Amino acid sequence: MDDRFAIELEAVTKRYQGGVTAVDGLDLRVREGEVLGFLGPNGAGKTTTMRMLVGLVRPSSGHIRVLGQPPGTPGQLARVGALIESPAFYPHLSGRDNLRLAARYAGMPDSAADRVLSEVGLSDRAGSPYRTYSLGMKQRLGVATALLKEPILLILDEPTNGLDPAGVSEMRELLRSLGQRGHTVLLSSHVLAEVEQVCDRIAVINRGRLVAEGTPDELRGALGTGMLLIDAEPVDRAVACLREHDLVRAVEAVDGRLHVTADPALAAELNRRLVTAGIDVRELRPLRHSLEEAFLELTATHRSDAADADREQKIAEPTDGPEVTTGASR
Amino acid sequence: MIASVRAAWFADRRRPAVWTVTATWTILALAFGIGIPYLVHLGLAGDPEQADAAESLLAAVLPGQLVTTGIGLFPLFGGAIVVILGALVVGNEYRWGTLNLIFTQRPRRGQVLAGHAVVLCGLTLLIAVLTFGALALVTGLLAMVEGRAPGWPPAADLAGAVAAAWLICTAHASVGWFLAIAFRSTATAIAVGLVWTLVLENAISGLALVLSPLQLLQKVLLAPSSGALAGALGARSQFDGGTPGVMESSSALLPVIVLLGYTLLMFGLGSWLAARRDVS
Structure with a gap:
């Protein structure tokens, strides 16, 4: 295995007694120094995967290396905060x-x-019994424990759960600074805005399988809407001009801008056409999903299409940078 | 390993339940070993026809019989209490989910559990010493009150009794410890442990009186072995007017081997089970 990866999972499956398959042939790699958002609906297998990474749960099959070692060994655990x-x-x-x-x-x-109590802002209540802590304070203490060993790899499952908005903001800053200091972070969260702001890349799993991975931008773009967003003036002439094009299927004005249903590959041609017609074009770009929409679409697709889970389905390929794929990992 | 023992001691010594069980047992030992016999003695003392019985009861609560009175308390009563202690020490880790915390730090699971086992052995030693210490104190006071010569037992006999009490407690505690791991629960472990030691083993012992094939089985049971060890140190059996649970025995060797075997087997099995199972 390549030692540039802090975490490597190869065809990892976890089947619990009773036949429940929590993780199903998962392939996932986390590069050293990156902050990877780990997304998936409830029951997708995120927590089981994280448990396997620290040796709490053993995989039924497949191979896992964490910081170059099998999970759960003293040498590995000494460098991992979870x-x-x-x-x-x-x-x-x-x-x-x-x-x-x-x-x-x-x-x-x-x-x-x-040291870590101060880092998570819990010094004032450090002497109080844990049973008197609020949910947010418990969560801060959990994060403090993860930071205790000054780890080079952090595995955090919903670290902002129960935190108030100020706490969420502080946690976001902490995660960002950890990433900037070169820590590798595997972050599971349901707060997609947080993931989007903090993570270098995102991996989405559903039913124990990887269904997509890439940067937040790549994921949003990977599931193209089939629409272009055009900000042009005057609007009425722009609408008329675009509707004359055979391959434009619909044009709709939304908040003073146009949502154009057309192949994004037509962008340059439509731009030329508008400019030639004397229309000012201020902005023209593919209309992308929000991360939340992309997440819902990815997980809904695979939720309803389990039978096709083995079929790798390339939905989009960015022209530059790494290839973004969605579909089952193998 | 040392770090695991230090950490386990740090956690266990702060558990109120540990000290509640220890204090409860010490009070019970004083009540059953000294208080009740002395009260009965006081009740009989005025009756000339009961003078022998009254004198016998008084002798049992004076320092001269400290070894036999003390060790006789452990096979039935002490063992059962210490099963609870063993279950509490490790069972609460499952109840609170703190194994997640511990197992993701640094040591191997076996080291974590060995740390708890060492601390548990320390606690059982403390219980044995504390029990005999409390009994010695109270019997000494009674000797003064009654104007009798203390007649302390030889130090070697006392040390042997403390060691035997420690072994009985540790063997019982290891059973509670194993059951807590097996069931991943404190309450179930305590319930099963008490049924095992107080009901099942005593039922087999009772049946062994009439069904001779069971006598062999009886020799390798926890409570009868504890009773036989106490009997070998001079404690009187129930049939001889002594404490329930004590059995007549001429040799301590087999009971010691059986109790050591339980201790090693239960700690070993528990560690093996906890190390190989998933923590959910």
């Missing part, structure tokens, strides 16, 4: 003592606890 599902701590211990306990297991000095 927050998986809801944080779980000793209710009778204070936040500080819970962190000290984790530090002792990790072979870190007790002073590491105070």
Whole structure:
């Protein structure tokens, strides 16, 4: 396996007793130093995958390497910080003592606890019993535990769950700074705006399989809407001019701009046509999905089309940069 | 390994349940071992026809019989209490989900569990020492109150009794520890552990009196082995007016081997099971 990847999963399957397949032949690679958003609907297999990455759950088949080692080994765990599902701590211990306990297991000095408490903004309540913490404080303590070992790889499952807006913003800044400092982060979240702002790339899984991966821009573009957005003046003449084109199927004015149903490949030709007609064109670009729309479309497609899950389906290829594919990973 | 023991001790010593169980057992030991016999003695003391019985009861609560009185409390009562302690130490990790926290730090799972096992052995030693310490204190006070010579037992006998109590407690605690891992639950482990040690094993022991093939099985059971060890150290059996659970025995060797076997088997099986299963 290539050592430029912090995480490598090859054809990983996890089948639980009772026949439930949580992860089904998943291939996924996370490059060193990147922040990868890990998206999928509930039950898609995200948490099981993350559990496998730290050795809490063993795969039924396939191969996993984390930082070049099998998951769950002391050497690997020493360099990985993880927050998986809801944080779980000793209710009778204070936040500080819970962190000290984790530090002792990790072979870190007790002073590491105070460092990370400050980093997540929990110093003021560090001495209070964990059972008195709010959901947001519990979440902060979970993130503090993940940071305790000064890890080079962070695996975070819904780290902003339960945080107030200010907490979400702080967490976003923290994640961004971790990425800038060269940490590798695997981030699962349902807050797509957060993922979009923080992540270098996104992987979408559904029914335990990878259905798409790429940068946020690539994912949005990968599922083209088949529409162009044109900002032109005067609008009425632009509409008339575009409707004359045989391959333009519809033109609709939305908030002073035009949504043109046509092959995005016609963009240059339509631009020429408008300019030749003496119409000012201020903006012309393919109309893209929001990340949320792309996510819903990707997961809905694969939810309703499980029988075709093996069929790799290339929906779009950007002209530059890495190829973005959607469909089952193998 | 040392880090795991330190961490386990850090967590376990702060659990109120651990000290509640320890204190409860110490109070029960004093009540059953000293308090009740002494009260009965006081009740009989005025009756000339019961003078022998009253004297016998008084002798049992004076320092001279500290070893036999003390060790006799462990096979039935102490064992059952310590099953609860064993289940609490590791079962709550499942209840609170804290294995997720621990297993994603650094040590191997086996080291984490070994850390808890070492701490549990320390706690059972503490219970054995604390029990005999409390009994010694109270019996010494009673000797003063009654104006009797203390007649302390030899230190070697006392050390042997503490060691035997420790072994009985550790073997029982290891059962609770294993059951908590097997069932991933504190409550189920305690329920099954108590049924096992108090009901099932005693039923087999009772049946062994009339069904001789069961006598062989009885020799490798936890509670009867504990009773036989106590009997070998001089504690009187129930049939001889002693404590329930104590059995007549001339040798401590087989009971010690059986109890050591339980301890190693239960800790080993529990560690193996926890290490190979998924943590969900």
